Amino acid sequence: MDLTLRRPQVEMASISHLYNVLLPIYGPQITSPAIRVLTLDAASDQNRDTIAGTLEVKYLDDAPKYTTLSYVWGDDSRDPQEKIFCNDGYVILVTKNCWSALWHLRKLFGPITIWVDAICINQSKDDPAAAEEMDGQIPLMQRIYSEATESYIWLGEGNKETGTDEAMDFLKQGGLPFRWLIRHWIAKDIPSGNMMALRLAIYLTLRRFTFRGRSHFSGIQDILSGTGWINRLWTMQEGTIPKKSTVVCGEKHIPWISMMCAIEYMDLCHKSLYIMAFITFPLPFINWKRLMLLWQQRHQRESPCEFTNAPTPQSLEANDTLSSQLEEQKKYLQLGKKLAMYTMLFSPVLIIGTWYGILLGFTAVSKRFGKFNFSAVLWPLFIFLGLLSFVIICSFIFIVSNRRTICNSFRSVVLDNTQEHLCMELQSRVCERPEDKLRGIVGLLKSKNSVDLGTAGKVDLGACYQTLFMELLKESGSLNILTLTCRARRGHDLDNCPSWVIDWRRPQAYWFKCLFEHRGRSSRFFKYEIGYQFQRKAGATRDSSSHWSFRLDDNAPVSRPTLIVKGVALDTLEFASESLQTIKSMDEDVSDSIAAFQNSLFDISQGNIKITIDSLAIFAGFCTGIPEPSFSRRKWIAVISADKGEQIMLEVQRRLKLDTSAWKFHKWITNFISERNMVLIRSVNEWGLAATGAQRGDALALVSGVSLPIVLRRIRDRHFEVVGPAFIPSMMDGRQWDRLGPNASDLYLH
Numbered sequence: 001m002d003l004t005l006r007r008p009q010v011e012m013a014s015i016s017h018l019y020n021v022l023l024p025i026y027g028p029q030i031t032s033p034a035i036r037v038l039t040l041d042a043a044s045d046q047n048r049d050t051i052a053g054t055l056e057v058k059y060l061d062d063a064p065k066y067t068t069l070s071y072v073w074g075d076d077s078r079d080p081q082e083k084i085f086c087n088d089g090y091v092i093l094v095t096k097n098c099w100s101a102l103w104h105l106r107k108l109f110g111p112i113t114i115w116v117d118a119i120c121i122n123q124s125k126d127d128p129a130a131a132e133e134m135d136g137q138i139p140l141m142q143r144i145y146s147e148a149t150e151s152y153i154w155l156g157e158g159n160k161e162t163g164t165d166e167a168m169d170f171l172k173q174g175g176l177p178f179r180w181l182i183r184h185w186i187a188k189d190i191p192s193g194n195m196m197a198l199r200l201a202i203y204l205t206l207r208r209f210t211f212r213g214r215s216h217f218s219g220i221q222d223i224l225s226g227t228g229w230i231n232r233l234w235t236m237q238e239g240t241i242p243k244k245s246t247v248v249c250g251e252k253h254i255p256w257i258s259m260m261c262a263i264e265y266m267d268l269c270h271k272s273l274y275i276m277a278f279i280t281f282p283l284p285f286i287n288w289k290r291l292m293l294l295w296q297q298r299h300q301r302e303s304p305c306e307f308t309n310a311p312t313p314q315s316l317e318a319n320d321t322l323s324s325q326l327e328e329q330k331k332y333l334q335l336g337k338k339l340a341m342y343t344m345l346f347s348p349v350l351i352i353g354t355w356y357g358i359l360l361g362f363t364a365v366s367k368r369f370g371k372f373n374f375s376a377v378l379w380p381l382f383i384f385l386g387l388l389s390f391v392i393i394c395s396f397i398f399i400v401s402n403r404r405t406i407c408n409s410f411r412s413v414v415l416d417n418t419q420e421h422l423c424m425e426l427q428s429r430v431c432e433r434p435e436d437k438l439r440g441i442v443g444l445l446k447s448k449n450s451v452d453l454g455t456a457g458k459v460d461l462g463a464c465y466q467t468l469f470m471e472l473l474k475e476s477g478s479l480n481i482l483t484l485t486c487r488a489r490r491g492h493d494l495d496n497c498p499s500w501v502i503d504w505r506r507p508q509a510y511w512f513k514c515l516f517e518h519r520g521r522s523s524r525f526f527k528y529e530i531g532y533q534f535q536r537k538a539g540a541t542r543d544s545s546s547h548w549s550f551r552l553d554d555n556a557p558v559s560r561p562t563l564i565v566k567g568v569a570l571d572t573l574e575f576a577s578e579s580l581q582t583i584k585s586m587d588e589d590v591s592d593s594i595a596a597f598q599n600s601l602f603d604i605s606q607g608n609i610k611i612t613i614d615s616l617a618i619f620a621g622f623c624t625g626i627p628e629p630s631f632s633r634r635k636w637i638a639v640i641s642a643d644k645g646e647q648i649m650l651e652v653q654r655r656l657k658l659d660t661s662a663w664k665f666h667k668w669i670t671n672f673i674s675e676r677n678m679v680l681i682r683s684v685n686e687w688g689l690a691a692t693g694a695q696r697g698d699a700l701a702l703v704s705g706v707s708l709p710i711v712l713r714r715i716r717d718r719h720f721e722v723v724g725p726a727f728i729p730s731m732m733d734g735r736q737w738d739r740l741g742p743n744a745s746d747l748y749l750h
Contacts, residue, residue, distance in 0.1 A: 015092060016130075034057055069152050070239060146243065150245070151242035155247060157250050169252070170262075176200065177203070194332070224285055263288045263289050268337060434464075465497065468504065482703065488691065511708065515536055538733055542737055545705055550563060569714075573696055600682045619727065632665040679692055708725045710724075719750060
């Protein structure tokens with residue numbers, strides 16, 4: 001339609017008339033859940049660079065056909081300037097990223113009917129009815145996205161210079177850079193089956209021995225994190241709830257199953273040192289991995305969904321859901337990894353053996369015909385020695401080149417509990433308003449219909465976060481959520497809340513990472529860790545079940561429920577350090593940090609010190625991605641364990657700065673503790689870390705269902721306030737809980 005034939009544009013202020021009078025979806029006259037949807041007009045030569053459409057009301061109970069858009073508003077969200085023309089002259093202002101998404105979707109899929117929050121919900125800040133409409137639409141988010149025929153995930157226009165189009169083609173194939181000789185496929189484009197596993201093994205072997213271990217396309221970074229879609233809170237439910245999604249970047253689009261298979265391939269490369277991990281991918285894929293685990297957990301019992309009209313391969317006829325197809329693909333990826341391992345292991349032996357056989361055969365033939373000449377066999381001997389040297393050099397470079405890979409593998413750990421994924425994502429994702437931490441995930445909660453969301457902009461944040469804690473506890477049934485609590489880091493607007501309420505604005509999810517360890521060997525000669533595997537520890541309470549209940553005090557002026565748990569209060573803290581200062585250079589006075597470590601190590605055996613510092617170093621490595629070699633820890637222990645005293649302290653500081661490896665470790669571990677708001681603590685024969693705010697005299701407790709010890713502040717007998725989690729490596733095997741757990745009693749957390 002030629003926009004020049006439209007009636008004169010209605011004044012901007014009258015856009016409220018469109019929402020509230022012509023197309024109302026909220027009010028006493030609306031008797032069933034209603035939404036607005038936009039049907040885009042087809043593009044023509046006259047309006048190619050203009051977006052127009054018709055906005056209309058649909059009732060969800062009538063099962064309307066529509067799609068949805070998941071995107072981020074962009075940097076111009078506070079002052080949108082791009083225009084969408086609708087309903088004969090009305091103009092709706094949207095951000096540039098939203099306009100670009102609609103323009104590309106229209107070009108790719110034609111005049112679709114789509115739900116877009118910036119258009120279909122009244123966003124006017126000057127209209128009092130807008131806030132009421134918003135409050136009525138947020139509880140419908142789960143229905144809006146789950147009942148849509150398809151959801152489009154917009155990741156931006158892409159970048160021709162970095163090659164996002166080529167990267168999208170790569171992701172469309174499930175991350176696998178080959179297509180020939182494949183007999184079985186998933187969703188038409190993803191290689192699968194035994195032939196894929198064999199091709200993957202050959203591909204990885206060639207990549208390894210030709211040292212071509214870089215990512216295939218630098219555009220993958222722009223796709224995974226370019227627009228910040230994966231970091232926004234609201235997109236978590238938008239990516240998790242829909243049954244069928246399509247990922248769009250620029251003029252390329254791929255089905256959700258392709259993205260899932262590609263992320264699985266990246267994850268396998270990330271975890272498989274020496275076999276696949278030399279092929280590196282941008283670390284934001286870890287966030288995508290957690291999102292997809294949440295999607296799988298939500299949809300694993302859902303009915304099958306169709307995608308891409310592609311014929312189902314014979315080998316996967318029975319696997320007609322995305323989750324089952326993904327599991328099938330993971331099986332073949334693992335097979336390809338094993339074949340690659342055997343190929344890499346035996347190929348040098350095969351090459352050397354072949355040339356050695358040629359040498360022996362040539363010598364035997366020469367002797368047989370009486371023409372043996374020692375100089376005639378020198379060239380195969382040189383070739384043999386050359387190949388042997390090549391294999392030795394390759395092995396050396398192989399070990400050295402994996403230093404970066406190990407650092408990257410340390411940086412992120414994908415947990416094996418879906419509710420832990422939810423908590424980590426909730427803390428790591430950003431949103432404009434603090435109360436959106438609850439409003440943005442309400443669609444993922446089972447009790448979403450009974451959650452009081454309050455009014456936009458007028459929410460009691462303390463009540464909001466208290467509700468969020470209680471709902472997540474009901475959702476997961478796991479008290480491990482207490483490891484995210486740190487009362488000393490909470491804002492003053494939460495002072496009237498119970499001590500167990502979490503301030504979701506301040507990340508604490510890194511405490512989960514101390515539940516993991518790696519087992520492997522270290523080499524003093526190469527100064528590198530040369531092999532390991534991730535393994536989850538038993539935990540302080542050895543996977544005990546969670547027992548909890550709430551007791552409400554209706555007589556209190558502010559509702560402060562008491563959380564009742566089963567647990568055992570252990571010894572009190574004999575020492576808790578002040579917050580450590582970050583070390584920036586060697587010229588600084590580091591006596592305070594040395595004193596803190598020496599006081600925490602007081603009366604601790606050398607064996608316990610070694611075990612604990614090894615565990616702390618692994619924990620820090622998981623969080624920072626920069627693990628220090630074990631010999632640095634040993635030198636640091638030798639220096640730091642000197643006798644205490646003012647003169648001795650100066651000598652310890654001098655010796656520490658003279659030993660480069662010990663100094664590097666001291667700076668590294670001190671900065672890790674400081675930047676993550678931890679303190680050093682010591683109880684009877686135990687030492688470790690605790691959340692900031694821990695004080696001498698606080699109680700160290702084991703709570704049933706919580707994998708870490710918890711620091712509690714005693715109010716009276718069996719009544720405590722929560723200070724935060726603690727990491728005591730000697731408790732992480734669960735033996736103390738085995739001994740004391742049967743005597744656990746009720747602990748009242750206020």
